[in-house]
Amino acid sequence: xxxxxxxxxxxxxxxxxxxxxxxxxxxxxxxxxxxxxxxxxxxxxxxxxxxxxxxxxxxxxxxxxxxxxxxxxxxxxxxxxxxxxxxxxxxxxxxxxxxxxxxxxxxxxxxxxxxxxxxxxxxxxxxxxxxxxxxxxxxxxxxxxxxxxxxxxxxxxxxxxxxxxxxxxxxxxxxxxxxxxxxxxxxxxxxxxxxxxxxxxxxxxxxxxxxxxxxxxxxxxxxxxxxxxxxxxxxxxxxxxxxxxxxxxxxxxxxxxxxxxxxxxxxxxxxxxxxxxxxxxxxxxxxxxxxxxxxxxxxxxxxxxxxxxxxxxxxxxxxxxxxxxxxxxxxxxxxxxxxxxxxxxxxxxxxxxxxxxxxxxxxxxxxxxxxxxxxxxxxxxxxxxxxxxxxxxxxxxxxxxxxxxxxxxxxxxxxxxxxxxxxxxxxxxxxxxxxxxxxxxxxxxxxxxxxxxxxxxxxxxxxxxxxxxxxxxxxxxxxxxxxxxxxxxxxxxxxxxxxxxxxxxxxxxxxxxxxxxxxxxxxxxxxxxxxxxxxxxxxxxxxxxxxxxxxxxxxxxxxxxxxxxxxxxxxxxxxxxxxxxxxxxxxxxxxxxxxxxxxxxxxxxxxxxxxxxxxxxxxxxxxxxxxxxxxxxxxxxxxxxxxxxxxxxxxxxxxxxxxxxxxxxxxxxxxxxxxxxxxxxxxxxxxxxxxxxxxxxxxxxxxxxxxxxxxxxxxxxxxxxxxxxxxxxxxxxxxxxxx
Numbered sequence: 190x191x192x193x194x195x196x197x198x199x200x201x202x203x204x205x206x207x208x209x210x211x212x213x214x215x216x217x218x219x220x221x222x223x224x225x226x227x228x229x230x231x232x233x234x235x236x237x238x239x240x241x242x243x244x245x246x247x248x249x250x251x252x253x254x255x256x257x258x259x260x261x262x263x264x265x266x267x268x269x270x271x272x273x274x275x276x277x278x279x280x281x282x283x284x285x286x287x288x289x290x291x292x293x294x295x296x297x298x299x300x301x302x303x304x305x306x307x308x309x310x311x312x313x314x315x316x317x318x319x320x321x322x323x324x325x326x327x328x329x330x331x332x333x334x335x336x337x338x339x340x341x342x343x344x345x346x347x348x349x350x351x352x353x354x355x356x357x358x359x360x361x362x363x364x365x366x367x368x369x370x371x372x373x374x375x376x377x378x379x380x381x382x383x384x385x386x387x388x389x390x391x392x393x394x395x396x397x398x399x400x401x402x403x404x405x406x407x408x409x410x411x412x413x414x415x416x417x418x419x420x421x422x423x424x425x426x427x428x429x430x431x432x433x434x435x436x437x438x439x440x441x442x443x444x445x446x447x448x449x450x451x452x453x454x455x456x457x458x459x460x461x462x463x464x465x466x467x468x469x470x471x472x473x474x475x476x477x478x479x480x481x482x483x484x485x486x487x488x489x490x491x492x493x494x495x496x497x498x499x500x501x502x503x504x505x506x507x508x509x510x511x512x513x514x515x516x517x518x519x520x521x522x523x524x525x526x527x528x529x530x531x532x533x534x535x536x537x538x539x540x541x542x543x544x545x546x547x548x549x550x551x552x553x554x555x556x557x558x559x560x561x562x563x564x565x566x567x568x569x570x571x572x573x574x575x576x577x578x579x580x581x582x583x584x585x586x587x588x589x590x591x592x593x594x595x596x597x598x599x600x601x602x603x604x605x606x607x608x609x610x611x612x613x614x615x616x617x618x619x620x621x622x623x624x625x626x627x628x629x630x631x632x633x634x635x636x637x638x639x640x641x642x643x644x645x646x647x648x649x650x651x652x653x654x655x656x657x658x659x660x661x662x663x664x665x666x667x668x669x670x671x672x673x674x675x676x677x678x679x680x681x682x683x684x685x686x687x688x689x690x691x692x693x694x695x696x697x698x699x700x701x702x703x704x705x706x707x708x709x710x711x712x713x714x715x716x717x718x719x720x721x722x723x724x725x726x727x728x729x730x731x732x733x734x735x736x737x738x739x740x741x742x743x744x745x746x747x748x749x750x751x752x753x754x755x756x757x758x759x760x761x762x763x764x765x766x767x768x769x770x771x772x773x774x775x776x777x778x779x780x781x782x783x784x785x786x787x788x789x790x791x792x793x794x795x796x797x798x799x800x801x802x803x804x805x806x807x808x809x810x811x812x813x814x815x816x817x818x819x820x821x822x823x824x825x826x827x828x829x830x831x832x833x834x835x836x837x838x839x840x841x842x843x844x845x846x847x848x849x850x851x852x853x854x855x856x857x858x859x860x861x862x863x864x865x866x867x868x869x870x871x872x873x874x875x876x877x878x879x880x881x882x883x884x885x886x887x888x889x890x891x892x893x894x895x896x897x898x899x900x901x902x903x904x905x906x907x908x909x910x911x912x913x914x915x916x917x918x919x920x921x922x923x924x925x926x927x928x
Contacts, residue, residue: 470506
């Protein structure tokens with residue numbers, strides 16, 4: 190192989206190319222990295238030829254390489270084309286310096302392994318390059334990272350907590366056990382217990398800790414604990430924006446978001462968010478729910494010792510909940526003590542205060558379990574419906590949770606009412622097992638000021654979803670008579686179509702015989718079938734001329750059916766509605782309306798009788814006294830209040846009901862002011878007892894419906910007792926403690 194060169198080229202031995210037979214290119218120092226060829230030279234090392242050199246056996250490969258290299262433009266030529274000859278000429282003086290900057294590695298002139306050690310210049314250059322590239326990389330990452338608009342669903346969803354009237358927890362609803370609490374309502378020493386445990390430099394750091402981040406990245410590849418390496422800002426970012434996986438990508442995103450969040454949010458806002466989204470074990474998120482789960486109190490009632498224990502749970506509740514194991518208990522005590530000591534070290538707890546806390550604050554063995562699914566679910570259902578209506582809260586807002594709903598329900602009254610119904614149900618099963626399967630009991634207690642104090646909605650909300658205390662299923666029957674009496678006393682009666690109203694008194698006499706025709710000013714009342722309408726008493730008993738007060742006490746129907754016609758059925762209906770019954774519970778405006786053809790619920794019947802106990806002023810029944818959301822008060826519409834009848838009319842009705850109670854139950858010894866009346870329904874499809882005691886009205890109804898077949902009421906067939914031994918009365922008196 191021959192390489193041709195120009196005729197005027199004078200070779201020297203440094204530029205001679207020798208290719209001995211069977212030798213590789215790496216065996217020639219002329220082609221090694223230390224040849225004298227310069228990148229600034231226009232000649233190529235392949236441009237000279239050694240005359241007479243024999244062609245090597247493997248020369249084909251070298252020939253191909255030589256051709257490829259020979260075909261390339263030199264570096265100087267390429268730079269000339271790129272920069273232009275003038276600019277290249279200006280840069281030519283820098284060529285020696287460029288050659289000096291070119292790293293020589295492995296280092297020449299160093300023997301053995303030392304030639305592989307980089308110089309301090311090379312080390313410094315590499316370090317500066319790494320730092321520079323890292324800054325550029327982080328800058329790009331910071332600029333490219335946007336704070337998500339939407340939080341994790343678990344970070345915004347909370348549970349709603351319901352409280353009894355005495356302020357103790359009753360029930361909670363929602364998929365997530367979380368209750369947000371404003372930072373202002375978290376005691377300062379409680380906050381610093383958390384900061385001492387997790388991030389003492391929180392108020393001074395930029396949102397991330399390089400040392401902690403490095404340690405966390407190391408743990409990504411190792412074992413490590415679940416919280417190591419992150420500032421509180423980073424943990425908050427992880428809680429509300431990211432998932433919980435342990436990857437380098439997630440850690441990098443977390444750090445970038447933490448930096449941005451630290452610039453946009455105040456430290457207090459970040460801390461508040463962190464305390465409200467962190468996991469504390471026992472199914473709870475947020476410090477507020479943790480305080481309730483472990484100590485049965487709100488976060489504002491915690492002392493610093495209890496707060497130190499709760500702070501230890503942030504390191505891993507499965508490792509520090511003392512109720513889970515003895516090992517957990519030992520770890521919890523150790524970390525609790527360390528956190529208190531740490532608070533002393535950072536100046537947030539004095540040594541004298543620390544000395545007060547030497548005994549570990551044992552938490553509850555288990556979180557309080559709320560009895561949901563049975564009676565409490567009926568209470569929750571009523572309270573939730575009222576809360577959304579009175580608080581103008583949409584279903585979507587309510588489902589996001591965070592509401593503290595303080596109900597009007599009285600725990601003791603609820604227990605007494607439930608026990609009384611349970612006793613009656615048990616007796617019914619014993620006396621008539623088949624009939625007891627279809628019997629239903631609805632009951633409610635309502636105060637004169639409208640507060641719903643207790644309800645019985647059914648045996649179990651999980652198996653019977655509808656609320657029997659709020660169901661409009663069966664007629665009121667003779668329990669409706671006080672509303673007719675009140676309407677007549679309030680408005681008088683009309684004996685002629687256009688005549689003036691005649692005043693009615695409790696002593697006004699009416700015909701109490703059975704089977705008398707119902708009269709209008711023009712004569713007998715005829716129904717659509719052309720039949721004359723007559724009224725009947727229970728057991729078809731006749732009483733002759735009887736005063737209205739006594740007729741009410743003895744529950745005589747015939748005088749009140751005629752009294753309703755004389756007063757005006759529209760007037761009777763308006764009076765009953767003003768007293769508390771709903772318009773939707775009324776049917777056709779016919780004479781039977783006066784005998785209780787309306788189908789009010791137990792709640793509404795109790796509310797109507799409460800109007801008489803409240804001197805004729807009706808307050809709409811309500812089940813929620815106040816609502817807060819994350820500590821802030823939610824405005825509630827006031828329950829409507831109106832005068833239904835004059836005070837003297839209400840007092841007379843109440844007096845007549847007192848006489849009715851004493852007449853029917855002469856042996857019921859009580860010092861309370863008690864008034865009440867039984868209610869029977871035509872065809873024996875329902876039995877009621879409604880009455881008041883100490884300004885609290887309670888209504889109880891018993892009826893039979895086979896829900897597997899229809900909603901048509903069935904005859905009671907004695908399952909509700911008799912007039913002398915009434916099951917509704919037994920429940921009523923048992924609930925009030927009169928039995």
